[in-house]
Amino acid sequence: MAHNGSGKSTLMRLLSGDITPTSGSILVDGLPLHQLSTKEAAKHIAYLPQRLPEAADFLVQELVALGRFPYQKWLQKPTEFDVQIVEQAMESTSVTQFAKQPVNSLSGGEKQRVWLAMCLAQQTPYLLLDEPLAALDIVYQVEVMQLIRKLVNEQGLTVIIIIHDINLASQFCDELLR
Numbered sequence: 001m002a003h004n005g006s007g008k009s010t011l012m013r014l015l016s017g018d019i020t021p022t023s024g025s026i027l028v029d030g031l032p033l034h035q036l037s038t039k040e041a042a043k044h045i046a047y048l049p050q051r052l053p054e055a056a057d058f059l060v061q062e063l064v065a066l067g068r069f070p071y072q073k074w075l076q077k078p079t080e081f082d083v084q085i086v087e088q089a090m091e092s093t094s095v096t097q098f099a100k101q102p103v104n105s106l107s108g109g110e111k112q113r114v115w116l117a118m119c120l121a122q123q124t125p126y127l128l129l130d131e132p133l134a135a136l137d138i139v140y141q142v143e144v145m146q147l148i149r150k151l152v153n154e155q156g157l158t159v160i161i162i163i164h165d166i167n168l169a170s171q172f173c174d175e176l177l178r
Contacts, residue, residue, distance in 0.1 A: 008162045009050050012130045015160065016047035028126070042070040046119035050130040050162075052111055055103035060114050063103050064090055067121025089120040092147055094140075108135035116144065120151075127151075129161040133168070141165070145172040 013019045014026060017033045026033040028044045036044070046067070055063055067089065068082040078086070090096045093113040098106060103114055112135045119127060127148075133141045149172050151157040163169050169176055 009130050012047070012049075012128050012160070012162065016045055016049075016128050017041050018047065018049070039070045042122060042124070044124055045126045045128060046122040046124040047128040048115055048119050048130060048132050050134070052115055055111070055114075058103050059099070060095055060101055060103055060106070061086065061090070061099040063114055064095075064117045064121050067118040067123075070122065085123060086117075086121050089117040092120060093117040094143065109137060109140055112136055113140065113144070125156070125158060127157055127159045129159065131162050131164070133163055133165065141168060148172065 010019070014021055017026070017036070020034055028036070028041070033041060033045075058066075065078060065082070065086045068078060068085060071082070072078070087096070090099060093116050095110065095113050095117055098110060098114065103111060106114065112132060116129075116132055119129075129148075133144060136144065145168055148157075148159055148161070152159055152174075161173070
């Protein structure tokens, strides 16, 4: 929780490996992040940026399935396990009904949940979320925060999240930083 322009998103981009620090290094499980391949880093960190990338002509199910990319070999078809993980991620973010629709046909909040599903499909120990509630109505804000809390409690997931609602933050987060 901090003022606009205070560097929250920049910190997230550093932690995700999206940008490289000018000095020092970011360690992930004892390994320098900048030395990991993109694929290897994606096995450790899932990152949902503040500004969602364009989804081109991807269907929802295809975009969520990209979360399994770090675990697949070149030109390998998704395994049954991959398909199951994708289905679980879509179900947990309430986007299953959109599976065969183009991502770009969805509302802002629906897109936000699809991208979150892709991050969940990565099955990483670290989840970085930069304002994931911004385009969501209050019902989905609470639903997403409950889901994140459940993942932390049940899977030991480490989540760093930027949100501006002090009430939601105090209700669902273990620690608040200002």
